[in-house]
Amino acid sequence: MKIIEAKNLRDKRQLLCVPDNLPGWYRWWARENDLKLLLNSKYLSKEHFDSLIGYLSKGNGDLKNFYCIYTGIAVKDSIQARLCWHINQTHTQSAVKSGFLSTFRQTISSLLSGDQMDENTTNLFIDKLIVEYYSENYLIKSDEAKKAIREIEENIMEKYIFVLNIQGNKRLEVQEFLKDLKKARQAAKKNALKGVF
Secondary structure, three states, rough: EEEHHHHHHHHHHHOOOOOOOOOEEEEEEEEHHHHHHOOOOOOOOOOOOHHHHHHEEEOOOOOOOEEEEEEEEEOOOHHHHHHHHHHHOOHHHHHHHOOOOOOHHHHHHHHHHOOOHHHHHHHEEEEEEEEEEEEOOOOOOOOOHHHHHHHHHHHHHHHHOOOOOOOOOOHHHHHHHHHHHHHHHHHHHHHHHHOOO
């Protein structure tokens, strides 16, 4: 396990310390005030922070003032490539239109600015987060990696609540929020593509 401030992964030297030849999985952590910005977003139909905060995993040790908000896996590419994509991806119209923009980035930009083209606001927020990542000793794209790492992700998502995970998030406690989030994301995508033919 490694823990790093997300902003440090914008530095190529720091990013190169993350394995580029192994798959893995990761979790994102936010401070309470930053989490409140997301869950009480003006782009949602209501505030969700108070109803959800009690269900979220609070860290300990270096993460004691943070809450876990998102988890993901890297099986088709390296853990380095996946984290780089989340942290350094550009909000182009084609990425937004095609849905290729990182789900994590889509959600953050939708909740903070109501516009998925707002890369600057998204980056400023991401830079406040902590990334916890694990590399696994499998070949990238191998069947073994896909099976083992997806199983890890499923087990984690059954055990913990991640408010920003949409796909595969079956926890009853977050369903009302996720419905609201999906609407906010649809509206933010429309806002981003206004005037695009």
